[in-house]
Amino acid sequence: xxRIHRRVKAAVAVAVALAAALAVGCSSGTDGPAAGSQDSxxxxxxxxxxxxxxxxxxxxxxxxxxFEKEFPNVKVNYVNAGTNKEQYTKLQNAIKAGxxxxxxxxxxxxxxxxxxxxxxxxxxxxxxxxxxxxxYAPSTWSxxxxxNGLYGLPQDSGPMAxxxxxxxxxxxxxxxxxxxxxxxxxxKKLHTADPGKYLTSDxxxxxxATSMIWQAGGKPFAADGRNVKVDLAxxxxxxxxxxxxxxxxxxxxxxIKEWSDDWFRALxxxxxxxxxxxxxxxxxxxxxVPGGAGKWAVAPMPTYxxxxxxxxxxxxxxxxxxQSGNPALAAAFVRWLNHGNGVKPFIASGGFPxxxxxxxxxxxxxxxxxYFGGQKxxxxxxxxxxxVAKGWSYLPYQTYANSVFSDTVGKAYLGGTSxxxxxxxxQQAIVDYGNQQGFTVSAG
Amino acid sequence: xxTFSVTRPRKxxxxxxxxxxxxxxxxxxxxxxxxxxxxxxxxxxTTSGLAFGGPFALFDNIGETFTYDNGIFLRWLGNTLxxxxxxxxxxxxxxxxxxxxxxxxxxxxRRAVFAVVLGAVAVPGTALxxxxxxxxxxxxxxxxxxxxxxxxxxxxxxxxxxxxxxxxAIPDELLEAARIDGAxxxxxxxxxxxxxxxxxxxTVALFTVVSTWNNYFLPLIxxxxxxxxxLTVGLNQWSAQASGAGAQPVYHLVxxxxxxxxxxxxxxxxxxxxxxxxxxxxxxxxx
Numbered sequence: 001x002x003r004i005h006r007r008v009k010a011a012v013a014v015a016v017a018l019a020a021a022l023a024v025g026c027s028s029g030t031d032g033p034a035a036g037s038q039d040s041x042x043x044x045x046x047x048x049x050x051x052x053x054x055x056x057x058x059x060x061x062x063x064x065x066x067f068e069k070e071f072p073n074v075k076v077n078y079v080n081a082g083t084n085k086e087q088y089t090k091l092q093n094a095i096k097a098g099x100x101x102x103x104x105x106x107x108x109x110x111x112x113x114x115x116x117x118x119x120x121x122x123x124x125x126x127x128x129x130x131x132x133x134x135x136y137a138p139s140t141w142s143x144x145x146x147x148n149g150l151y152g153l154p155q156d157s158g159p160m161a162x163x164x165x166x167x168x169x170x171x172x173x174x175x176x177x178x179x180x181x182x183x184x185x186x187x188k189k190l191h192t193a194d195p196g197k198y199l200t201s202d203x204x205x206x207x208x209a210t211s212m213i214w215q216a217g218g219k220p221f222a223a224d225g226r227n228v229k230v231d232l233a234x235x236x237x238x239x240x241x242x243x244x245x246x247x248x249x250x251x252x253x254x255x256i257k258e259w260s261d262d263w264f265r266a267l268x269x270x271x272x273x274x275x276x277x278x279x280x281x282x283x284x285x286x287x288x289v290p291g292g293a294g295k296w297a298v299a300p301m302p303t304y305x306x307x308x309x310x311x312x313x314x315x316x317x318x319x320x321x322x323q324s325g326n327p328a329l330a331a332a333f334v335r336w337l338n339h340g341n342g343v344k345p346f347i348a349s350g351g352f353p354x355x356x357x358x359x360x361x362x363x364x365x366x367x368x369x370x371y372f373g374g375q376k377x378x379x380x381x382x383x384x385x386x387x388v389a390k391g392w393s394y395l396p397y398q399t400y401a402n403s404v405f406s407d408t409v410g411k412a413y414l415g416g417t418s419x420x421x422x423x424x425x426x427q428q429a430i431v432d433y434g435n436q437q438g439f440t441v442s443a444g
Numbered sequence: 445x446x447t448f449s450v451t452r453p454r455k456x457x458x459x460x461x462x463x464x465x466x467x468x469x470x471x472x473x474x475x476x477x478x479x480x481x482x483x484x485x486x487x488x489x490t491t492s493g494l495a496f497g498g499p500f501a502l503f504d505n506i507g508e509t510f511t512y513d514n515g516i517f518l519r520w521l522g523n524t525l526x527x528x529x530x531x532x533x534x535x536x537x538x539x540x541x542x543x544x545x546x547x548x549x550x551x552x553x554r555r556a557v558f559a560v561v562l563g564a565v566a567v568p569g570t571a572l573x574x575x576x577x578x579x580x581x582x583x584x585x586x587x588x589x590x591x592x593x594x595x596x597x598x599x600x601x602x603x604x605x606x607x608x609x610x611x612x613a614i615p616d617e618l619l620e621a622a623r624i625d626g627a628x629x630x631x632x633x634x635x636x637x638x639x640x641x642x643x644x645x646x647t648v649a650l651f652t653v654v655s656t657w658n659n660y661f662l663p664l665i666x667x668x669x670x671x672x673x674x675l676t677v678g679l680n681q682w683s684a685q686a687s688g689a690g691a692q693p694v695y696h697l698v699x700x701x702x703x704x705x706x707x708x709x710x711x712x713x714x715x716x717x718x719x720x721x722x723x724x725x726x727x728x729x730x731x
Contacts, residue, residue: 054668058685058692081668083684090668093574097581100668259687261695264489288686288693290486 036128041335044328048073051330054081054091055106055318057155059349063342067333070341076333084108088399095120095323103324104333107152108316109143110207110398113223115319116146117396122320123149127331132339139388140354144317147225152317153338154354155346158278159384160211160301160310163285166373167295168197168273176299180243183302187252190273198254201272204413205258206405207313214311214392216240216304221395228396230430231444232423239304241419251416264288276301278313279381283350286371298377300384308387315354352381359385395430397437404429481505481703485696505700512697519671520678524657526589527674531596532652539599539648543606544637548619564600570661577665591666592674596656602648609644610637646719650712657709675705
């Protein structure tokens with residue numbers, strides 16, 4: 001009796017759930033550009049509910065607290081599920097398993113195509129978020145647009161600049177290099193004058209290499225649906241290797257692994273005299289390189305011909321997962337996070353925003369930074385965000401490609417040999433893996 | 445020419461030098477860890493890695509490790525203990541019972557079991573982590589302690605060790621004598637066998653405790669909420685938060701936490717090693 005009763009109950013529950021799913025499917029439409037209004041998002045926000053949010057941003061906790069204060073009927077279950085690759089592995093597993101993914105996840109721009117192209121993310125065009133385009137720098141906006149879908153709102157950006165140790169530069173009579181030729185010359189000059197010092201360090205970081213190829217005008221990766229083109233010997237890539245090979249083959253790069261305690265120490269004591277990296281770096285200087293206070297300064301990234309051009313390095317977005325049980329509410333949270341009051345706590349934590357209004361606000365631009373000797377560094381970094389080269393795209397499986405970078409290109413760094421051979425090996429690995437995964441990959 | 449004998453073996457300078465180098469190689473990371481756990485976050489980056497420098501902050505660091513982020517370290521320590529007691533403890537019990545059974549009872553399919561166990565020894569746990577994840581996800585057990593404990597219960601190597609050990613250490617005559625005295629199989633296992641197997645059990649316990657304590661990949665994949673993390677995954681999360689926008693480096697806590705993490709293992713080794721050593725030469729019956 002009770003068993004039958006329970007079965008009937010279950011059947012009714014299933015029927016109700018199906019009906020509800022159908023109703024939702026009909027009313028909101030899924031990917032159609034015709035839908036596209038923010039009404040459903042506003043309604044979800046009013047109705048309230050619970051969502052889960054995966055992020056490793058240090059400001060996430062404050063942001064979630066501020067959001068819950070503003071919308072007391074929404075509960076955000078914040079989880080730090082690991083930093084970048086770790087979190088992606090977990091996301092990938094949850095997607096494969098069909099359950100266990102959060103409603104909203106932080107995803108870096110380089111990894112976004114991978115999740116977008118496997119249809120794991122909700123297209124935010126359905127909520128009309130495409131209207132926000134004018135509020136972001138073009139380069140960051142293009143980072144969240146994949147195959148004409150909108151898969152997140154940009155949280156931060158990482159336009160590149162040259163961070164240099166003024167004290168070391170002055171002591172050795174080195175002028176701030178404007179071109180890469182000057183940069184290479186400075187590297188030789190410094191290392192010859194003091195063999196214990198290096199102009200910069202690079203032990204083979206895929207994020208850095210792709211950003212440098214990006215700046216040089218290279219477009220090694222192109223994806224159109226399941227068709228992928230890889231050409232790591234295109235003119236832009238060659239332009240970069242022609243410069244960087246001089247540093248690699250000349251052993252002019254500090255053999256110190258990035259982000260290690262040795263590396264932070266070397267940045268503080270002058271062993272490494274400059275870094276070409278993203279605009280998010282100042283926060284790391286302040287928290288991890290106490291010895292460098294007052295010595296470091298920021299200048300535009302060197303270029304090949306003296307004309308200002310940069311690339312993006314790093315940067316994340318927040319995306320709504322398709323698995324989400326309440327995508328409209330999740331989208332509302334994303335909107336608040338990166339297009340609303342959530343931006344302020346992010347900037348306060350030392351983040352470099354993506355919204356042009358915040359980037360161009362006088363309060364942001366005129367801030368004199370005591371760590372950098374009172375320099376208004378945001379002016380340099382904001383200029384950089386306007387000069388990002390256009391037309392870059394990452395692979396639809398960039399996280400895998402990055403994971404085999406050290407096995408291939410890393411050998412060139414280790415042996416002090418030409419990067420071109422290493423990039424060739426990397427390309428081979430990328431082509432092989434892509435074909436195994438069901439892409440049609442052609443090498444250029 | 446020098447003379448040498450068994451009691452005064454010739455000293456090889458090369459061998460001594462090689463062993464000394466090896467000793468240094470093994471000890472340097474430990475020394476480095478101890479030294480750097482005494483430093484504050486800023487002095488960690490401004491002083492040499494292998495010398496004390498700045499204020500001696502070990503006790504402050506220990507205090508901060510236990511209180512940082514609402515005392516999550518203590519929670520991780522508790523999780524690790526839970527996984528070790530339930531997982532490694534259970535694995536030892538299962539391996540002991542199964543190893544003894546396979547060594548002392550004849551039944552059809554024994555050889556097949558032997559092949560499967562040997563094969564299982566050869567498969568690294570990390571290779572099984574993702575399939576295990578998908579299975580546990582179907583069961584709805586991911587992100588729970590059971591997702592760590594259940595896979596930890598399986599120790600093919602421990603089973604094999606007990607099997608081989610039981611085959612030698614427990615004479616069939618002893619079991620026959622017990623049966624003649626009227627003891628049932630369960631009673632024999634609990635009163636006769638376990639005592640004979642004690643050194644083997646301690647060895648297996650050591651192996652499973654160490655591997656569960658150090659287990660990283662499985663919890664990394666299975667768990668997404670920090671409240672269930674063991675120490676290994678938790679400490680890595682602390683280490684990872686040092687990079688990226690608005691980073692919060694707490695390397696001094698990572699180091700102090702790592703030092704605290706190895707202390708229980710060192711104690712376990714010191715306590716158990718005398719059983720272990722005596723077991724290697726122990727016999728049960730004079731033949």
